[in-house]
Amino acid sequence: MSAPADVITLPSPPSRAARRRAIRLGDIPIVPAAILIIIALVAIFADQLAPHDPEVGKLTARFKPPFWQSGGSTQYLLGTDQLGRDVLSRLIFGARVSMVVGIMAVIVAGVIGTALGILSGYLRGWVDQVIMRITDTWLALPALTFAIFLAAIVGPSMWNIVIILGVTYWTRYARVIRGEVLSLREREFVQLAVVAGCSKWTIMARHILPNVINSATVLGSLMLGVVIITEATLSFLGVGVPPPQPAWGLMLSDGKQGLMVGYWWLTVFPGCCIMLMVLSANLLGDWLRVKLDPQLRQL
Amino acid sequence: MTRYITRRAAYCALSLLLLSLTIFFFVRVTGDPAALLVEPGASAADIAAIHHRFGLDQPLWVQYGLFMWSLAHGDLGQSFYYQTPVIDLYLSRLPNSLMLAGVAMVFSLLIGIPSGILAAVRVGRFWDSAGKVFALLGLSLPSFWVGLVLILLFSVYLHWLPSSGAGTPLHLIMPAFALGWYFAAAHMRLTRSSMLDVLGSEYIKLARLKGLPEALVITKHAFKNALIPVLTLAGINLVIMVNVAVVVETVFAWPGIGRLLYEGITFRDFPVVQGVVLLGGAMIVVVNLAIDILYAVIDPRIRLER
Numbered sequence: 001m002s003a004p005a006d007v008i009t010l011p012s013p014p015s016r017a018a019r020r021r022a023i024r025l026g027d028i029p030i031v032p033a034a035i036l037i038i039i040a041l042v043a044i045f046a047d048q049l050a051p052h053d054p055e056v057g058k059l060t061a062r063f064k065p066p067f068w069q070s071g072g073s074t075q076y077l078l079g080t081d082q083l084g085r086d087v088l089s090r091l092i093f094g095a096r097v098s099m100v101v102g103i104m105a106v107i108v109a110g111v112i113g114t115a116l117g118i119l120s121g122y123l124r125g126w127v128d129q130v131i132m133r134i135t136d137t138w139l140a141l142p143a144l145t146f147a148i149f150l151a152a153i154v155g156p157s158m159w160n161i162v163i164i165l166g167v168t169y170w171t172r173y174a175r176v177i178r179g180e181v182l183s184l185r186e187r188e189f190v191q192l193a194v195v196a197g198c199s200k201w202t203i204m205a206r207h208i209l210p211n212v213i214n215s216a217t218v219l220g221s222l223m224l225g226v227v228i229i230t231e232a233t234l235s236f237l238g239v240g241v242p243p244p245q246p247a248w249g250l251m252l253s254d255g256k257q258g259l260m261v262g263y264w265w266l267t268v269f270p271g272c273c274i275m276l277m278v279l280s281a282n283l284l285g286d287w288l289r290v291k292l293d294p295q296l297r298q299l
Numbered sequence: 300m301t302r303y304i305t306r307r308a309a310y311c312a313l314s315l316l317l318l319s320l321t322i323f324f325f326v327r328v329t330g331d332p333a334a335l336l337v338e339p340g341a342s343a344a345d346i347a348a349i350h351h352r353f354g355l356d357q358p359l360w361v362q363y364g365l366f367m368w369s370l371a372h373g374d375l376g377q378s379f380y381y382q383t384p385v386i387d388l389y390l391s392r393l394p395n396s397l398m399l400a401g402v403a404m405v406f407s408l409l410i411g412i413p414s415g416i417l418a419a420v421r422v423g424r425f426w427d428s429a430g431k432v433f434a435l436l437g438l439s440l441p442s443f444w445v446g447l448v449l450i451l452l453f454s455v456y457l458h459w460l461p462s463s464g465a466g467t468p469l470h471l472i473m474p475a476f477a478l479g480w481y482f483a484a485a486h487m488r489l490t491r492s493s494m495l496d497v498l499g500s501e502y503i504k505l506a507r508l509k510g511l512p513e514a515l516v517i518t519k520h521a522f523k524n525a526l527i528p529v530l531t532l533a534g535i536n537l538v539i540m541v542n543v544a545v546v547v548e549t550v551f552a553w554p555g556i557g558r559l560l561y562e563g564i565t566f567r568d569f570p571v572v573q574g575v576v577l578l579g580g581a582m583i584v585v586v587n588l589a590i591d592i593l594y595a596v597i598d599p600r601i602r603l604e605r
Contacts, residue, residue, distance in 0.1 A: 133314075225438065236443055259462075
């Protein structure tokens with residue numbers, strides 16, 4: 001079927017399949033993605049991978065160096081800590097803590113922030129005023145101070161840390177999502193939904209939410225690094241994941257005891273793990289930002 | 300103009316009031332300070348006596364009223380733990396914090412500005428990508444770990460620098476570097492983007508058309524103008540550095556404000572926590588206000604908004 005000559009054809013918007021094809025496999029930064037996948041796999045299969053119990057050590061085997069140094073043995077590949085616990089096993093289980101806390105905290109923060117951002121941006125008026133004033137007050141306290149506070153209130157545990165980090169970092173989502181919703185609510189499809197008699201809640205859930213999910217995902221991937229560092233910092237300060245659970249930040253805090261006598265492996269290995277994970281998350285987040293959401297490129 | 304300043308100042312006062320309210324109630328949720336001040340197994344009467352001495356037996360709103368009343372008279376109260384006025388504690392730690400933040404700022408600018416300029420001049424080439432990796436690395440390394448590795452290198456193995464404490468300029472080098480490192484990345488990114496903006500402007504094109512050598516265009520014409528936003532950010536960051544140094548201060552046992560706040564929270568020393576948080580919040584708010592006003596003076600469009 002051919003169109004009449006006098007009809008102007010508009011270029012059709014790219015189909016869903018074409019858009020999906022736009023993200024080709026070759027574009028994905030392979031190294032960071034691979035590192036994150038490996039860490040995730042290590043976290044999942046920690047029970048099978050770890051050669052020793054991460055929480056119970058042998059007091060006769062304290063402060064053993066890694067196997068290539070004199071005094072080290074292949075029984076403890078990366079050495080042991082002040083309680084004779086195997087560093088490698090603790091690193092492996094630490095990956096689980098970092099992954100669970102990081103991803104769950106990003107999700108908690110994302111759900112709170114996105115919900116409040118949509119409410120604030122769509123309803124406007126006093127709801128907007130209240131939410132934005134709360135956001136402002138939240139931001140006047142440095143995030144770390146705020147997290148230490150919350151930790152002092154609810155006490156240390158892994159799931160409390162998830163909630164603390166979620167409650168600390170939702171403001172960033174709220175700000176960005178609100179800005180997007182402010183422009184979305186003036187768009188025609190939203191106006192049409194209003195005319196069609198949709199309730200406010202239906203519009204927010206069915207029409208606004210799907211359009212801000214992209215931004216929320218990008219923000220989430222960028223937040224992952226921040227959240228993991230904050231978790232490590234809280235554990236390091238002694239208000240995060242409680243001992244004897246193996247968390248990388250906690251291992252660094254323990255490692256401080258052996259630092260001055262040169263037990264370097266207790267400090268270097270956990271730090272390298274944190275760096276690898278955060279750097280990979282940041283690289284991937286950066287790539288997602290450029291790829292998925294042109295509006296966020298300035299962030 | 301006066302109206303603009305008045306409104307901005309009122310907003311600031313409001314957010315400080317909210318902050319005082321938030322912190323006042325937050326700190327009281329963390330627990331009972333008396334439990335940490337008495338010996339284990341102390342009688343209920345002893346605990347009640349301590350409550351009475353610190354005024355904790357009164358209703359919350361009375362406590363808040365008293366706190367605000369003495370605050371209005373410039374009194375932040377007495378520390379439960381040290382038994383000295385909070386303001387004295389704060390002022391005894393402030394010089395240390397300012398010194399640390401000042402040197403950290405110098406470090407971060409010395410690293411951030413030249414590498415930012417280099418990245419902008421060589422945009423898309425090797426130095427640009429190297430700078431990008433450096434910036435990401437700066438954001439990916441926890442500052443306390445940088446501190447620990449520095450101790451390992453320079454104190455344990457090389458014996459060049461003292462590992463902790465304060466007193467000599469040598470004590471300052473490692474904590475300042477660990478603190479400044481993170482901010483260097485931010486300063487580098489901003490220098491790069493601001494330099495790119497300036498390099499694309501008309502007057503730089505003119506300078507080039509006049510036939511000035513490229514080195515002169517960059518150092519004399521572009522650099523100065525690109526520096527304005529970077530220095531503004533540096534001003535804000537200096538205040539932020541004073542208030543977020545707690546981790547670095549912990550690693551190096553640096554007696555600054557961050558430690559004071561952290562100890563205050565763990566010992567449930569309510570007046571100390573309230574005082575430090577409010578003074579920190581006031582610093583941030585006042586600096587932001589000053590910048591807003593400065594911008595309004597420079598750029599009339601801002602005044603007319605809203």
